[in-house]
Amino acid sequence: ENYDGGDVVLPKEGRVIRLADFPHLAGLKGRTLITADGSTLLGADDKAGVCAIVSACEYLLAHPEIKHGKILLAFTPDEEIGRGTEHFPLTDFSADFAYTVDGGAVGELNYETFNACNATVTFYGVSVHPGSAKNKMRNAVTMAAKWQMLLPAGERPEYTELYEGFYHSLRINGGTDKVELEMILRDHDRKKLEDRKKLLLHMVDCLNAEYGAGSVVCKMEDVYCNMKEYIMPVYEIIERAENAMRAAGIEPHLVPVRGGTDGARLSEMGLPCPNIFTGGHNFHGRFEYLPVPSLLKCVEVLVKLVQK
16 A cells, blocks of 8 residues: 555565566556565456456446446456357347456557467477487477477567567477477467468478478467457447546557457457456566556446446
8 A cells, every 4th residue: 555666575485576677666656556475476367357347336236326228247267278258158148249357557448469379389209218319319309499499589479569479489398209389379460370370380391301201290279369350340339448438537548469358259259349458567477466546447437338
């Protein structure tokens, strides 16, 4: 409470949210911040969204004089692994459009997401005792290392922003005889994503030419698409959200999502669904924090959004 504008010392494991690393903190002096204790992430993505939605409902129930139409609510699980809408009861959720409330700084409004593809690359080696391995061993670890070096160096998450897509080697496991690499490919432009997939298949061919047929296998699966193409025909739902933000004293900022949201899949399924901020920062890590006034502004925007 009453944040002093400096570093935020978390109570466990000597963790510190440093102003030098996160300069946005400087503008939050005097506010109340919610953090984790330093041993884990806060989980505001998306506990904050749940809190804002329920709080907005609580306010509307307490103020029956506020006129609004029919409001439908849904809370989806497993959004972080891209399966939050797998069993969504769209026929029962009879809405013309919807909004997810999921992350982002105050004023952020999102109707563009990545097109997303997940890839699993498996490298098959031949394990032989290293003392007698000459001309016999085929090291899957070496193949995986070469694969990583073949990827475009500047097109990784740590070097990209805004509308720039990327290749991300997410997780790796294995040894000399077999290595499995999990990757994600992302791009706002659908054609560019297809080009990224083609590059991976070309890399498979190159490594198989070097190490032998079947040494490298790549399986790819599309996960979600850019919801922009489904929202543009009903752009008035964006304007409705912008007007709600302005009514709450906030200037909206249209920002492309560099990640996923259940709204992307819902839009593709036939329910146009842009996303509204919750006000948090540094999601998915120990240095995550949520200014309480930002969350309250989210609640206010939701109340304004549903009013007639």
